[in-house]
Amino acid sequence: MTGQMRVAMYYSNKDVRLENMPIPEIGPGEILMKIEASGICGSDVMEWYRRDKVPLVLGHEVAGTVEKVGKDVTRFKKGDWIVAAHHVPCNTCDYCHHGHHTACKSLQGGTNFHPGGFAEFVRLPAINVDRGTFPIPEGVSFEEATFAEPLGCVLRGQNKMRIKHGASVFVIGTGISGLLHVSLARAMGAGKIIAADISEYRNDMAMRFGADYTVLSDKDLAANLIKANGGKKAQNVIICTGAIPAIKAALDSVDKGGTILFFAPTGEGQTLPVSINEVFWKKEVTLTTTYAAAPADHIAALELIRAGTIPVDEMITHRFGLADAQKGFRLVAGGGDSVKVIILPQE
Ligand SMILES: [Zn+2]
Numbered sequence: 001m002t003g004q005m006r007v008a009m010y011y012s013n014k015d016v017r018l019e020n021m022p023i024p025e026i027g028p029g030e031i032l033m034k035i036e037a038s039g040i041c042g043s044d045v046m047e048w049y050r051r052d053k054v055p056l057v058l059g060h061e062v063a064g065t066v067e068k069v070g071k072d073v074t075r076f077k078k079g080d081w082i083v084a085a086h087h088v089p090c091n092t093c094d095y096c097h098h099g100h101h102t103a104c105k106s107l108q109g110g111t112n113f114h115p116g117g118f119a120e121f122v123r124l125p126a127i128n129v130d131r132g133t134f135p136i137p138e139g140v141s142f143e144e145a146t147f148a149e150p151l152g153c154v155l156r157g158q159n160k161m162r163i164k165h166g167a168s169v170f171v172i173g174t175g176i177s178g179l180l181h182v183s184l185a186r187a188m189g190a191g192k193i194i195a196a197d198i199s200e201y202r203n204d205m206a207m208r209f210g211a212d213y214t215v216l217s218d219k220d221l222a223a224n225l226i227k228a229n230g231g232k233k234a235q236n237v238i239i240c241t242g243a244i245p246a247i248k249a250a251l252d253s254v255d256k257g258g259t260i261l262f263f264a265p266t267g268e269g270q271t272l273p274v275s276i277n278e279v280f281w282k283k284e285v286t287l288t289t290t291y292a293a294a295p296a297d298h299i300a301a302l303e304l305i306r307a308g309t310i311p312v313d314e315m316i317t318h319r320f321g322l323a324d325a326q327k328g329f330r331l332v333a334g335g336g337d338s339v340k341v342i343i344l345p346q347e
């Protein structure tokens with residue numbers, strides 16, 4: 001006999017319904033987690049990515065407490081404050097052995113918690129308990145702790161690109177990922193940071209979190225970025241938007257010897273023809289990509305949050321209960337005047 005719980009069921013960006021589901025049963029090695037805060041991610045509103053699986057309960061940036069532990073769980077007990085990763089690596093495949101944990105099949109869809117973070121409770125499978133559940137450091141709130149995953153993704157990206165101290169950085173697209181990139185690059189000793197977005201509101205936010213200049217994305221984006229950088233191209237370019245013109249601008253604004261991080265996916269089926277001779281040849285440009293965050297990235301992100309290095313609490317602009325999750329999705333999908341939207345399932 002199980003009780004019922006409330007969930008926000010996702011049908012589309014414009015159709016998110018408050019529904020009831022049974023509270024998940026847990027087995028050996030598993031945890032029932034009570035969700036206190038759950039961030040809406042840009043990827044939650046990528047309809048093309050979700051539409052084959054609807055209806056479903058989304059939400060993967062979760063913080064809460066241990067409600068119940070299954071047999072054999074020794075590292076956690078009822079009442080512990082935790083964050084949980086939805087996808088975890090196998091730690092045994094070739095990708096994992098070579099440090100590419102986020103390319104692992106287990107991480108890319110083989111694992112998940114159930115039903116999803118926009119619910120009162122989730123079941124953490126044993127493999128997630130084993131390597132994807134982390135104590136929230138003392139002094140960190142549930143809301144701040146929801147940033148472990150998004151900041152972990154950003155940290156992984158910047159670890160891959162290895163921004164040198166004093167090196168210039170262009171961040172194209174200043175939604176929450178772009179802002180976290182700006183803030184992290186600033187904290188890690190980057191030189192001049194110039195951010196670009198189509199939204200003036202988000203550019204203002206980028207200034208607040210460490211950008212030196214911002215430019216509005218338009219057809220002269222590359223030229224404007226270079227102008228803002230004193231006529232120089234950038235040593236690091238981070239692409240946090242899937243807009244093809246912005247990606248073209250990134251290719252045009254990276255300096256010789258520079259690195260481009262492709263952080264965001266494009267729209268479905270989009271491609272980009274590039275002149276190898278003009279854009280890359282003789283330029284020693286490095287292209288790199290990251291997807292998601294590995295357990296080590298979550299741990300490092302939590303530590304950055306605990307230390308106050310990245311002021312994530314200041315990035316939260318809206319909070320809603322499960323019944324108003326639809327409003328939160330509308331805000332994130334609309335890309336208007338919001339940064340981080342948090343769902344509080346216990347409200
Ligand atoms: Zn996310």
Ligand SMILES: [Zn+2]
Nearest residue numbers: 090093096104
């Ligand atoms: Zn693996």
